[in-house]
Amino acid sequence: MSYAKQKLKEEKVFKDPVHRYVHVRDVVIWDLIGTKEFQRLRRIRQLGTTYFTFHGAEHSRFNHSLGVYEIVRRIVDDIFRGRPEWNAEERLVSLCAALLHDVGHGPFSHSFEKVFGLDHEEYTKRIVLGDTDINRVLSKVSEDFPEQVAAVINKTYPNKLVVSLISSQIDADRMDYLQRDAYYTGVSYGHFDMERILRVIRPRAEQAVFKLSGMHAVEDYIMSRYQMYWQIYFHPVTRSAEVLLSKTLHRAKELYEQSYSFRQKPVHFASLFEGDCSLEEYVNLDESVVMFYFHVWQEEEDEILKDLCSRFMNRNLFKYIEFDPAAEQEKYAELEDLFRKAGIDPEYYLVHDSSSDLPYDFYRPGIESERQPIYLLMKDDETLQELSSRSDIVEAISGKRRTDHKLYFPVDVLRDESSNRTVKRRIRNILEIYRK
Amino acid sequence: MSYAKQKLKEEKVFKDPVHRYVHVRDVVIWDLIGTKEFQRLRRIRQLGTTYFTFHGAEHSRFNHSLGVYEIVRRIVDDIFRGRPEWNAEERLVSLCAALLHDVGHGPFSHSFEKVFGLDHEEYTKRIVLGDTDINRVLSKVSEDFPEQVAAVINKTYPNKLVVSLISSQIDADRMDYLQRDAYYTGVSYGHFDMERILRVIRPRAEQAVFKLSGMHAVEDYIMSRYQMYWQIYFHPVTRSAEVLLSKTLHRAKELYEQSYSFRQKPVHFASLFEGDCSLEEYVNLDESVVMFYFHVWQEEEDEILKDLCSRFMNRNLFKYIEFDPAAEQEKYAELEDLFRKAGIDPEYYLVHDSSSDLPYDFYRPGIESERQPIYLLMKDDETLQELSSRSDIVEAISGKRRTDHKLYFPVDVLRDESSNRTVKRRIRNILEIYRK
Amino acid sequence: MSYAKQKLKEEKVFKDPVHRYVHVRDVVIWDLIGTKEFQRLRRIRQLGTTYFTFHGAEHSRFNHSLGVYEIVRRIVDDIFRGRPEWNAEERLVSLCAALLHDVGHGPFSHSFEKVFGLDHEEYTKRIVLGDTDINRVLSKVSEDFPEQVAAVINKTYPNKLVVSLISSQIDADRMDYLQRDAYYTGVSYGHFDMERILRVIRPRAEQAVFKLSGMHAVEDYIMSRYQMYWQIYFHPVTRSAEVLLSKTLHRAKELYEQSYSFRQKPVHFASLFEGDCSLEEYVNLDESVVMFYFHVWQEEEDEILKDLCSRFMNRNLFKYIEFDPAAEQEKYAELEDLFRKAGIDPEYYLVHDSSSDLPYDFYRPGIESERQPIYLLMKDDETLQELSSRSDIVEAISGKRRTDHKLYFPVDVLRDESSNRTVKRRIRNILEIYRK
Amino acid sequence: MSYAKQKLKEEKVFKDPVHRYVHVRDVVIWDLIGTKEFQRLRRIRQLGTTYFTFHGAEHSRFNHSLGVYEIVRRIVDDIFRGRPEWNAEERLVSLCAALLHDVGHGPFSHSFEKVFGLDHEEYTKRIVLGDTDINRVLSKVSEDFPEQVAAVINKTYPNKLVVSLISSQIDADRMDYLQRDAYYTGVSYGHFDMERILRVIRPRAEQAVFKLSGMHAVEDYIMSRYQMYWQIYFHPVTRSAEVLLSKTLHRAKELYEQSYSFRQKPVHFASLFEGDCSLEEYVNLDESVVMFYFHVWQEEEDEILKDLCSRFMNRNLFKYIEFDPAAEQEKYAELEDLFRKAGIDPEYYLVHDSSSDLPYDFYRPGIESERQPIYLLMKDDETLQELSSRSDIVEAISGKRRTDHKLYFPVDVLRDESSNRTVKRRIRNILEIYRK
The missing domain is CATH 1.20.1250.30 (Growth Hormone; Chain: A;)
Structure with missing residues (x-):
């Protein structure tokens, strides 16, 4: 059987306080977790110096990376699987990119990047493509697989739906870290109903969208994000x-x-x-x-x-x-x-x-980051509407940058x-x- | 005002995921937390190598030490205060001993102690009594205060009730770590009803005892302890x-x-x-x-x-x-x-x-560790009965050592x-x- | 000892899933809970027909009334006590009003009130003042005590600070029901950091105010309220x-x-x-x-x-x-x-x-309900600022009525x-x- | 398509505080939930008069029945599916029996049964087989389907594995009610790691068994059961x-x-x-x-x-x-x-x-209830060992009846x-x- 399709004889699980369990069946994923570059993430804290303010925030990027992987796994295996808009061939590259998206982070990333002019995304790419154990595992899938994984992480991958799972205004990365950081610090702000969001997420050509019936859960997520930034990340x-x-x-x-x-x-x-x-x-x-x-x-x-x-x-x-x-x-x-x-x-x-933070932005061509907005899927299962055009609360904070x-x-x-x-x-x- | 009695102008709180908040009013406690020997506990994990098994277990002894302090604070301020069997003069020494009981732990304590023949209790004593910032803070209370704190930690303090709060078969140390380690690993075993236990704890001459009406909560604590040892600590x-x-x-x-x-x-x-x-x-x-x-x-x-x-x-x-x-x-x-x-x-x-673990032991003179048993306080508010004589479950596991x-x-x-x-x-x- | 000051020999507690325990020391409170008019609240659901949508929402107004009492008890006993702006004489009337504020609710209140032109506040008043067990208990405190309790509930009590604890845009009633209804339905929307809000609440002449440092917790409460209305109450x-x-x-x-x-x-x-x-x-x-x-x-x-x-x-x-x-x-x-x-x-x-709902309103004289706004207490411990003038999020939704x-x-x-x-x-x- | 195989166009979910969501895809299940006999369970409390002691315990048997169904659904769809020891044809009868197992309960069952000599199991059978909406739904599956469902509930069904899911010393019924009753009362005793138990449950000819690696979770379940009986059910x-x-x-x-x-x-x-x-x-x-x-x-x-x-x-x-x-x-x-x-x-x-309660019993032929013991599946994936022969704690309480x-x-x-x-x-x- 091809390496890409190999399954572990028995599913492995990691006990995780946020998702209860992280489930691994794919040999590729298991092998990636075992690489020294991935194990190194155990020695890099998820929240840098935050533990000086919130003593519980001692968790590592290893912790978080498994969580992002688990969320993407649930989306593609439990919700997207079998839907016509989802190409099952994209499953493995999605999982690998989710797992590895932070692998290029250095110690105390923010400060290091600022002082030394580094870019963790650049190093992620180099780790995925360079002479590393991670690259060796990925290359066993296929010659160009490392390039594909790197492209998803760097947002240049042609299938924008896959990119949106890991990098968008509502992605697995953010959904994991908001909940995880709230859990470890002990604050109540990071809670939102991820189970509901996962139930209403749907694949579309350019990105994942969300059924209208889950709008309030998405609103709540945006508010959690806002609160976590000002309460925790910018403390x-x-x-x-x-x-x-x-x-x-x-x-x-x-x-x-x-x-x-x-x-x-x-x-x-x-x-x-x-x-x-x-x-x-x-x-x-x-x-x-x-x-x-x-x-x-x-x-x-x-x-x-x-x-x-x-x-x-x-x-x-x-x-x-x-x-x-x-x-x-x-x-x-x-x-x-x-x-x-x-x-x-x-x-x-x-x-x-x-x-400085911009809690949510609709699409403003040519301006600043040109963020992809969040779209809601109407009841006809076709029409999309931009979130802030439906949600009073999100509309109220859209595009408003706050600086301190x-x-x-x-x-x-x-x-x-x-x-x-x-x-x-x-x-x-x-x-x-x-x-x- | 004497240093021992000085209060912070405004109460300080630490957000804590286990106890919600850790409250500090005493200047002495605040000063101890700020010492370099105490801050060092941030760089020593509570559970050593457990994070290799349970990736969430990355929390430090700093984290736990605040928790033990908070439990003792609640006991003495909310439950013992004003009761005739409790001497209010023992409050500060109890709080300091709770906070500092682990300060002598080294990195990966177990292994270090075994390989190098160290004893963390010995080093705790040396840190409390030696040329350290901690000693300088404690000495400001009174000349013999460091000795008193060390005596509580080393179980030689004359008032055995104070000792029992920190070192006994049901003490603040264990109550904190069982819950905290369960929280960070994400397992469900460490839960027991500490709120109930705190409600029924009563001061007696030789030790803290527990009202009969809280017996089931104490049983549950013993079972939690048993499960945590075999599920987590001895994994x-x-x-x-x-x-x-x-x-x-x-x-x-x-x-x-x-x-x-x-x-x-x-x-x-x-x-x-x-x-x-x-x-x-x-x-x-x-x-x-x-x-x-x-x-x-x-x-x-x-x-x-x-x-x-x-x-x-x-x-x-x-x-x-x-x-x-x-x-x-x-x-x-x-x-x-x-x-x-x-x-x-x-x-x-x-x-x-x-x-090897002995989940609970009644008193057996001359044998092994001569542990002080847990006593239940009968409804007459006087008679004490040893826990295993009342509880079928505890009786069933008392004195049974399990080795692996x-x-x-x-x-x-x-x-x-x-x-x-x-x-x-x-x-x-x-x-x-x-x-x- | 006067009836108003009588304490139970031993504190009684109710196990409560939201507040862990509800604590009762006052004989007056204990006696009120035992009256048949209060016990009747066990037979009236807190959320009327909501259990048809969220099967968990089967809890009663008895449940909620104890919760409101407990929150007020914590505010007056743990935070207000001893502060110059708080008159300790107001304690009992506050507790009684908190406990009894919903006692006039009938079965499926909304529908009954609409169909029969009833007003539960009117019946609350009649139960407190009329020929009832509740009135007999309250009258033992003093002849005009029932009138005082009724006045607090009806917002005509001269001390507006007391009124604000039970009826304002952020009161014990709302803080309890948002959390309780979220707990029983199982939704995640009702969570906010009440512990933090209680830590920063301060008594002022006209109402309870909130220290600036707790603003984000208050924002979060406003958002919870908004979500609960549209997700649960107006489902x-x-x-x-x-x-x-x-x-x-x-x-x-x-x-x-x-x-x-x-x-x-x-x-x-x-x-x-x-x-x-x-x-x-x-x-x-x-x-x-x-x-x-x-x-x-x-x-x-x-x-x-x-x-x-x-x-x-x-x-x-x-x-x-x-x-x-x-x-x-x-x-x-x-x-x-x-x-x-x-x-x-x-x-x-x-x-x-x-x-239709108005999630938060600042003060607009002569308009609609003339709600008392929420005030933040600045660091100088004197100046008050209206919430929406400090909070972007609250400002964004202030005064915006949404109808469906x-x-x-x-x-x-x-x-x-x-x-x-x-x-x-x-x-x-x-x-x-x-x-x- | 046959009625037995019909799926809802879109999955329906019930928000549930214990299992987060209860998922329904089968038209049969959806139709059963809509019957008047099942809706009647909303008007029968799960814990009878317990709400007089624990005011939170106001939840209904409707609530619990959905929970038991959900646990069985997870077992058969997520764990048993595809395993050789599991016959996929048994899926629907298992789900229906789980959902309906309590449908014959009357108001305040215990007291009614004692006073009037009723037997709720007998009435369950009559509701499933008699002139009822439930019978009409079940009969649409096949003529003898109601008999099959009744047989599972009455433990006479030939496939004992199916029976064991709903009636054994560790079944979906108990796993749901322990957790649910703990949730609504607010006590901490009912917690055990059901996720782990579900991960290790395996189908065998005579009953569901549990992989050795999950033994501690099973022990914890037994202890939860013990505590819940004496703390809640026999209060x-x-x-x-x-x-x-x-x-x-x-x-x-x-x-x-x-x-x-x-x-x-x-x-x-x-x-x-x-x-x-x-x-x-x-x-x-x-x-x-x-x-x-x-x-x-x-x-x-x-x-x-x-x-x-x-x-x-x-x-x-x-x-x-x-x-x-x-x-x-x-x-x-x-x-x-x-x-x-x-x-x-x-x-x-x-x-x-x-x-009186017997927390766990091994098999004693001819004695009392002849309970089927819990078996652990050894690492060879074949050998079975009876729980109390491996677990010190369970051994200690096995067969010990406690009466009060x-x-x-x-x-x-x-x-x-x-x-x-x-x-x-x-x-x-x-x-x-x-x-x-």
Whole structure:
């Protein structure tokens, strides 16, 4: 029997708190889970620094990847199977893309991508196509199968229906992470009726659509997404930890470029610092490696690196106020100046960070991300209507971008009056830090 | 106001998936949570290698420690407060001991303790009493306060009621971990009605007791405990990963003793290998440090170290059969011999492991652990009866130790017939490994 | 000790699936729960005919009333107690009003109120003030205590903060029923983070307000409310059963007025039919009484009464289409005419029903219901801001009324071609009923 | 297409809080649900008088019957389908028997059966085979199909595997009610891992068996069952309400036999009182009918009937003590005598009630119920081992019957010293009733 069709003698299951069980019958899927590149996802947290805010959020991308796979498996095996609009040949590529969609994530992805100009989607592609165990498994299916899987993940696959299962405004990826992140943090916001959504999802040429009778479940999903972004993903304390992380990497890079003599040389980071990280070096990175360096760098001589690492390890985070530097340029310049006068490098200790989200968008050609909207399938089983044209609630928030600006700084240093007392008082005045 | 009595201006809460919220009002508790020794618990998983079996089990001891604190807080603030048998002066020492009871755990505690002869209770004591941030916070309460907290944790505290809240056959520690581990793994076994148990817990001179009306909830807790031990904690796959971990540490130690020239020198392990690990070195150990070494040791020259590390990182675990070497000594000797003939070192690749549990014990003076039994408080509010004398179910399992023996080995190596084909076949025959 | 202050020797608890436990310490509350008027709520379903749509929705108003009491108890005992803005003297009247707020509901309230022109709030007042066990318990507190409790329920109580706990756009009543109805139906829409809302609720002179930090939980509550209305409370199948119920009561009244000779005389309904229902007669009504009559009326001679009762008992409901008679008056008139021609009385078998909801409203003096808006308490602990001025989502739906019109009819009769075949075909054509 | 094979054009689902959704594709099942005999189950509570103890337990047998059907559907469609030991022809009879297994239950079954010598299994058979809508639907499948369905329910069906799905020590009936009753009452005892049990259930000639790997889930199920019996089903307060109910029916029957002139004649009970209840009369009985009579009988002249009804309606229950009349015959006789002297009829006001349960039994030929034990399927996929021979916990409770005796009486009457003061004091002394 062809490798693509091989089934395990007995179904394997993973106990999963979100989906109860994740079911695996295909040998290809089982083999992919066993690869070292996939197992590496166990060492990369799903929510980066969120565990500093919500201590339950310690789950990994391994966890989430299995969940996305399971949702796609249920859609194609339980709902799409046998429908004329669904091509059964697309089953395996859908499952593999679902499982592997996050495989290119590095440790603390956001910060790493920003500091080093990386792109996890690019690395996902390289892992799928390059000299890896994953590629070897996929190639056993057929020569061009790795290309197909990569195309689905990169949204260039010709069958847009398949792409939409993994990347759209309502896809298996989002449906899993909203529920999963809510479960592990313990918040109630991520709940929506996925069972109902799965019952009403239908295959169409350009994308998956949703029967009108499930509209309220879809609305609820959009609201969950909105709440999770502002309650969890953009939580200012989480971002404070990310600021520390970015600044630490930044500092280490700067020192490296200045040929600073590290006690613990950043061998695992060297190629990143040099802007030329090979596939092999990339997959060698995970969060335990990063944590190890941060751990030992607490003993470095450089005061800034040492301080930032120690703050990160011991959760001694920066405090914050609402502040948009673009709107208050003079004040910001004054603050930078005062920080310098107080002997605190504003480059590392006065940090602006912004978050921005567009909870749902209808189709606006030529504008911004050109997101594919969500379509509802009318009772005639043919006509499609765009979600926001039917839903008052979704219409109300469609296309509305919300942005939030914060300014981060080490309040403990600013309160320490053993030095630069006057300047620090002026700073505290501007930042409106009063004694608790 | 004395430090012991200081309250935060506004209560702090931690969102917790098990207890909904963990509430902190006391400045002492808040300060302890902020210490680096306590924050270190974020980098030590609650369930060691269990995440290889149940992928959801990635939660840390930080997580659990807050939970134990919260349960004790509810007991003393909501139930014991105001009762004549409860001395309100014991409140703070109870809370601190609850929070800190696991602070001496090292990375992958079980394996480390076994291989290096460590004792986490000893290190807990040293962290509480030694030159640490935790000790500095506790000492601000009073000079002998650290000693008191350590005494509670070490069960030498004179007020046995306080000790029983944290260490007994039904304590806050167990009540938290059963529920928490069930939540993160997603299994249904850890559920019992803690709310009911908390409603019926009462302070008595020698220990906390439980009103008769809550007996069924206590029974259910005992059953949960039994199931969790055999379903989760002693799961053979988890133990297989532990076997790998122990053997890796073992090998590294051996190589160190043989002055093997490591590419990545085990500086963080040196004192452990030498059997003299200082407090400072100990608290510098966490799971990201261990994972880092395992990661880089995949590139070592020593074949065994390299192989074991790679297996651990990539979850290429040993398989197992039921086998008690004590009962089948000859067969075991034969297997060891055959392994050697096949060029596979039995010291590292043929490993016996046993688990054993006594789900509940009544008091048997002089025997084994001399556990304090659980007492039920009769309706007269005075008489106490030992649990197993009232409960058929508990009576049925009291004092019954269950033990399980397994033999672990690398099935992939034994199936590889490119070398030592005949010997491997004999081994496979004995181990009853047939083609799947 | 005064009756108002008497506590039970031991706290009583009710196991409750929504709040885990409902706690009772006050003798007054315990005595109220034991009255026959309160026990009667066990025989009145919380959600009327909803169980025909969601089979789980079989819970009673007894169930819900305990829940509202428990939420108010937690607010006043755990959060408000000790705050300067809260007058501890208001505790008991708040608890009693919470417990009793629904005590005047009759069987299938909506339909009964519409058909007989009743007002459950009026009957609540009469039960609290009249010759009842409840009044006797309340009067033991003080002579004017029944008046106070009635005033809170009727929103005429001078302390508007107390009123707002039970009747406002975010009150204990709604918080309980959204969660409870979601629990029993099994839908996911009713979940919001009540624990968080309770943590941020604060007493102010005119009403309870909510700390800004809990805004997202309040938003989520508003969304839950919106979804529950359209998914559960206004579900067209539930309304179909209500249509049947109303029409049955209507028919029985008509027959009574025509001196029709009932086999089972409607003695329990007589005073309702005559528009003069005494308090005693009212509290004698419950859903088992109504069901009994419907049951036996299946054997009446009158074809319409018999048919409607049988449909209700056996869930043979009317089907529906979207249809607004006001917008299509001619078509409606034609349909009525055709129904008559087909020998089907449109008065009973062609029924228009509309539902309408305003999910949240800010304050608009002089307009409609003049709802009190929800206020957020800023960080300065003084300034209040109206919710929709801070929340994009709430702003988006504020003041937007949504209305839905449906037309109900017996599709089985229209499909039965044994008589009036041509007319029925024309009707089916207009109603767009095609063979399934 | 044959009626047996007809599928609904679109699957129908019922939202269910326990199983999320109940799925119906078969026209036969859909038609059965629509029959009046099945809809009648909406008017019969699953747990009789339990709602007096656990207010959440207001769910109906309709609710539970759908759940049992859904579990059997999952077993046969998801697990058994395609296995050689399973005959696909048995699918429909299994589903129908699951759905209809409780259709013969009357109102408050236990009490009715005891007082009137009824047998709900007999009535189930008569409903399936007699002149009913259910019979008409089943007969459309084939002439002997009703007989087959009845045989499965009555355990006389030749294929014992089919019988075991609905009636055995671990069947769909029990799995549903344990979970459902736990859900509605809100207790935590009924949880066990049904998903796991369903994964390991396998068809064998004589019954369904369970793979060894699921043994712990089965153990947990047995423990849940044990706890639910003693915590919920045998709760002394529930039994107190049942005592009232039985005694009321008893009194009404006695009065009827004495030709007492009822104000509200018990027409619906007449044939029951006369011991000759026809099928038609039987299905006309439901709990709203019973409640109606109890309601109006509060106004009867007979003091005992009136009092018992009023107690039942207003939850003015009897209190109880542990007491086994068989063990203390003299005391019991003395109490009866004293009751008579106090003018309280012991026949109605001094009631012994016992509960007894055998949580699990292995096979003991000729003894008691000869229950079929639960078998585990060993890894060889052939050998079967009886559960208690493998499980320590189950072994410990196997065959152990637990019995509990209580004596019920109206404590309010005994405390009322306005008459028979001395005798009542003696009674109170014996019953150990002291002032609260």
